[in-house]
Amino acid sequence: xxxxxxxxxxxxxxxxxxxxxxxxxxxxxxxxxxxxxxxxxxxxxxxxxxxxxxxxxxxxxxxxxxxxxxxxxxxxxxxxxxxxxxxxxxxxxxxxxxxxxxxxxxxxxxxxxxxxxxxxxxxxxxxxxxxxxxxxxxxxxxxxxxxxxxxxxxxxxxxxxxxxxxxxxxxxxxxxxxxxxxxxxxxxxxxxxxxxxxxxxxxxxxxxxxxxxxxxxxxxxxxxxxxxxxxxxxxxxxxxxxxxxxxxxxxxxxxxxxxxxxxxxxxxxxxxxxxxxxxxxxxxxxxxxxxxxxxxxxxxxxxxxxxxxxxxxxxxxxxxxxxxxxxxxxxxxxxxxxxxxxxxxxxxxxxxxxxxxxxxxxxxxxxxxxxxxxxxxxxxxxxxxxxxxxxxxxxxxxxxxxxxxxxxxxxxxxxxxxxxxxxxxxxxxxxxxxxxxxxxxxxxxxxxxxxxxxxxxxxxxxxxxxxxxxxxxxxxxxxxxxxxxxxxxxxxxxxxxxxxxxxxxxxxxxxxxxxxxxxxxxxxxxxxxxxxxxxxxxxxxxxxxxxxxxxxxxxxxxxxxxxxxxxxxxxxxxxxxxxxxxxxxxxxxxxxxxxxxxxxxxxxxxxxxxxxxxxxxxxxxxxxxxxxxxxxxxxxxxxxxxxxx
Amino acid sequence: xxxxxxxxxxxxxxxxxxxxxxxxxxxxxxxxxxxxxxxxxxxxxxxxxxxxxxxxxx
Numbered sequence: 256x257x258x259x260x261x262x263x264x265x266x267x268x269x270x271x272x273x274x275x276x277x278x279x280x281x282x283x284x285x286x287x288x289x290x291x292x293x294x295x296x297x298x299x300x301x302x303x304x305x306x307x308x309x310x311x312x313x314x315x316x317x318x319x320x321x322x323x324x325x326x327x328x329x330x331x332x333x334x335x336x337x338x339x340x341x342x343x344x345x346x347x348x349x350x351x352x353x354x355x356x357x358x359x360x361x362x363x364x365x366x367x368x369x370x371x372x373x374x375x376x377x378x379x380x381x382x383x384x385x386x387x388x389x390x391x392x393x394x395x396x397x398x399x400x401x402x403x404x405x406x407x408x409x410x411x412x413x414x415x416x417x418x419x420x421x422x423x424x425x426x427x428x429x430x431x432x433x434x435x436x437x438x439x440x441x442x443x444x445x446x447x448x449x450x451x452x453x454x455x456x457x458x459x460x461x462x463x464x465x466x467x468x469x470x471x472x473x474x475x476x477x478x479x480x481x482x483x484x485x486x487x488x489x490x491x492x493x494x495x496x497x498x499x500x501x502x503x504x505x506x507x508x509x510x511x512x513x514x515x516x517x518x519x520x521x522x523x524x525x526x527x528x529x530x531x532x533x534x535x536x537x538x539x540x541x542x543x544x545x546x547x548x549x550x551x552x553x554x555x556x557x558x559x560x561x562x563x564x565x566x567x568x569x570x571x572x573x574x575x576x577x578x579x580x581x582x583x584x585x586x587x588x589x590x591x592x593x594x595x596x597x598x599x600x601x602x603x604x605x606x607x608x609x610x611x612x613x614x615x616x617x618x619x620x621x622x623x624x625x626x627x628x629x630x631x632x633x634x635x636x637x638x639x640x641x642x643x644x645x646x647x648x649x650x651x652x653x654x655x656x657x658x659x660x661x662x663x664x665x666x667x668x669x670x671x672x673x674x675x676x677x678x679x680x681x682x683x684x685x686x687x688x689x690x691x692x693x694x695x696x697x698x699x700x701x702x703x704x705x706x707x708x709x710x711x712x713x714x715x716x717x718x719x720x721x722x723x724x725x726x727x728x729x730x731x732x733x734x735x736x737x738x739x740x741x742x743x744x745x746x747x748x749x750x751x752x753x754x755x756x757x758x759x760x761x762x763x764x765x766x767x768x769x770x771x772x773x774x775x776x777x778x779x780x781x782x783x784x785x786x787x788x789x790x791x792x793x794x795x796x797x798x799x800x801x802x803x804x805x806x807x808x809x810x811x812x813x814x815x816x817x818x819x820x821x822x823x824x825x826x827x828x829x830x831x832x833x834x835x836x837x838x839x840x841x842x843x844x845x846x847x848x849x850x851x852x853x854x855x856x857x858x859x860x861x862x863x864x865x866x867x868x869x870x871x872x873x874x875x876x877x878x879x880x881x882x883x884x885x886x887x888x889x890x891x892x893x894x895x896x897x898x899x900x
Numbered sequence: 901x902x903x904x905x906x907x908x909x910x911x912x913x914x915x916x917x918x919x920x921x922x923x924x925x926x927x928x929x930x931x932x933x934x935x936x937x938x939x940x941x942x943x944x945x946x947x948x949x950x951x952x953x954x955x956x957x958x
Binding site for chain 1: 909910912913914916917919920921923924926927930931932934935936938939941942945946
C-alpha cells in the first residue's frame with residue numbers, strides 16, 4: 256500500500272511538471288485566464304497520460320510509477336525543460352503575491368464569508384468522499400463500470416456490458432481512473448469532479464473580469480455559481496456533467512477573450528490562446544457528445560461579440576494576429592503546439608472513430624433522426640433534428656421551474672437544481688442586467704440559445720436539467736453586475752443585497768449537506784463499516800438488497816456472471832476494492848435451459864446474478880423455470896448456481 | 901424637481917430588492933423545509949451523542 260501511495264505522489268508530481276511545461280506554451284498575460292488554463296491542462300494531461308498508458312495495458316501502480324520516474328528524469332535531463340520547470344517557482348511566487356493583492360481588494364464581509372464557505376464546503380466534500388461509496392444511478396450503470404473494468408484489467412478497452420452507454424466518449428472516466436488505479440479502490444473516486452469544480456469557479460471569476468466587473472463582483476459571481484445545488488451535488492456524483500459545465504465556461508471565456516481583447520503584444524500569446532481554445536473544445540467533445548448542442552451558443556457569442564465591436568476587417572485582422580503570433584514562436588514552441596494539437600485530436604475523436612469502426616455510428620449507442628427519417632440507427636435513444644421536442648421540453652422546463660415538484664437530488668429529478676440564489680437574487684438581477692448592462696446582453700443571449708439548443712434535441716425527461724448545470728452561471732454574473740453598479744452611498748441596499756446573498760448561499764450549502772438523499776441511518780451504517788469495505792452495494796439508495804446478499808455469498812476469487820437490462824446497475828458488483836471479477840451472460844427469454852447453461856459455461860462462470868428491478872421479467876421467469884427443472888439452484892434471492900451433472 | 905435622477909435610480913434598486921424578497925417568499929415553500937430537514941435530523945440524532953462525548957472530556 257505504501258508503494259502505491261508513493262507511486263500516486265510521484266505520478267502527481269510528474270503530471271504537474273508536464274502541466275507546467277505545457278502551460279508555458281499557453282501562458283497569456285492575464286492571471287485570471289492563466290489560472291483556469293493551468294487547472295484545465297492538469298486535467299487534460301492526466302487524462303491523456305492515463306489513456307496512453309491504458310492503450311499500452313499499463314494501468315497499474317508500478318508501471319505508472321516507472322513511467323512517471325522516467326518522464327521526470329527526461330524533463331530534468333533536458334536543459335530547456337529543466338529551466339522552464341525551475342522558472343515556475345518564480346512565477347508561483349508572483350502569482351501568490353497577486354492573489355494576496357486581489358484578496359486584499361475584497362470587502363471584509365466577503366472575505367470572512369468566503370473563508371467560512373470554503374472551509375465548510377471542503378469539510379462537506381471530504382466527509383462525503385470519505386464516508387459514502389458512489390451511489391448516483393448513471394454512475395453505477397456505465398460511468399464507473401468503465402472505471403472498474405479499466406482499473407481491474409489495467410487497460411482501456413470497450414467493456415462488454417448490457418448497458419451500451421459504456422461506449423460513449425469517456426474522457427471523464429479516464430480521469431476518474433487516475434483516482435482509483437493506485438489504491439485499487441474507489442474511496443477517492445468521487446474526488447474526480449473536484450478539479451472541474453475549481454475550474455468552474457476560476458472560469459466564472461475570469462469571465463466576470465473579462466466583462467469589466469470589479470474583483471469583488473467577479474468573486475461574488477464565482478461564489479454564487481459554485482453554490483448552485485445542481486453543481487455541488489454532481490461534483491462528487493462521479494458523472495461527467497461538472498466537467499462539461501466547467502469546460503463550457505472555459506470555452507466561453509477563451510472565446511470572448513480572443514475576440515474582445517485588443518492586445519497584440521507577444522506576452523498576450525494570441526496563438527497560444529487560440530490553440531488552447533481548440534484543445535478545450537476537443538477535450539469536451541471527448542467527454543460528452545452534448546458539446547455539439549453547445550456549438551450554436553458558442554457561434555452566436557463569437558459572431559455577435561465580433562459584430563458588436565464593429566471594426567472593419569475584424570476577421571482578417573484576427574487571422575493576421577494568429578499568423579503573426581505563430582511566426583514569433585520559436586521552433587520548440589511550434590513543435591510543442593503541434594504535439595498538443597495532435598494529442599487533443601486523439602483524446603477528442605478517439606471514442607467517435609472507435610464507435611464508427613465498430614458500430615458504423617460515431618454517436619453509438621445514440622441515433623439521429625430527421626423527421627421520420629433515421630439518419631443513424633439508435634440502440635439506446637435517438638436525437639431528432641426537428642422542432643417537435645422543443646415545445647415539449649419548454650413545457651417540461653416550466654414544470655421544473657421553481658424546484659417545487661421534487662426535492663433537489665443529484666439526478667435532478669423534476670427540478671432545475673438552481674437553488675436559493677438563482678430564484679431569489681439571480682433571476683431578478685439578470686433581468687435588470689439585461690436591460691441596464693448592454694455589454695452582457697450577447698453573453699446572456701448566447702447562454703439562452705445554448706439552452707434552447709438542448710431543448711431542441713434532448714429527450715423530454717424528468718432528469719434532463721442536469722445537462723444544463725452551466726446555465727446558472729449567467730444568473731451569477733447578472734447579480735454581480737447589479738452589485739457592482741450599486742453606489743457606495745446606498746448603504747441600505749448594499750447591506751440588504753449582501754445579506755440576501757450570504758443567506759441564499761448558506762441555504763444552498765445546507766440543502767446539499769447529505770445530497771438531499773442520504774438518510775441518517777445510511778450514514779450511520781457506512782460510518783460503522785470499515786473504509787475499505789464501503790461497497791456501493793451496501794448503500795441502498797438505488798441498489799436493491801440482493802446485490803449485497805449476492806456479494807456475501809459469492810467469494811471474490813470466483814467469476815460472477817450477471818444479467819441485466821439496458822439500464823441496470825453493474826458497478827456495485829465489483830466491490831469497493833475491485834476484487835470481484837464479473838462477466839455479462841447475455842441470455843434472453845428465447846434461450847432454452849440448456850442454452851442458458853451453455854452461455855454460463857462459455858462465460859466461464861457457475862454463478863448468475865439477477866435482480867428483480869434490474870433484470871427483465873422474462874429472463875427471470877426463464878431462470879426460475881430452469882431452477883424448477885433442476886438445472887440451476889438459487890441459494891439467495893436472484894442468485895443462481897449452475898448444477899453440473 | 902422632487903424626483904431627481906438619483907432618487908429614481910435608488911427607487912430602481914429598492915424595487916429590485918422588494919422583487920427579490922417576493923421571490924424569496926415564493927421559493928420558501930416547500931424548499932425551506934427540504935433544505936433544513938436533514939440538518940434538524942442530524943441535530944436530533946447526533947447532537948446528544950456529541951454532547952455527551954464533549955461532556956465526557958471534562
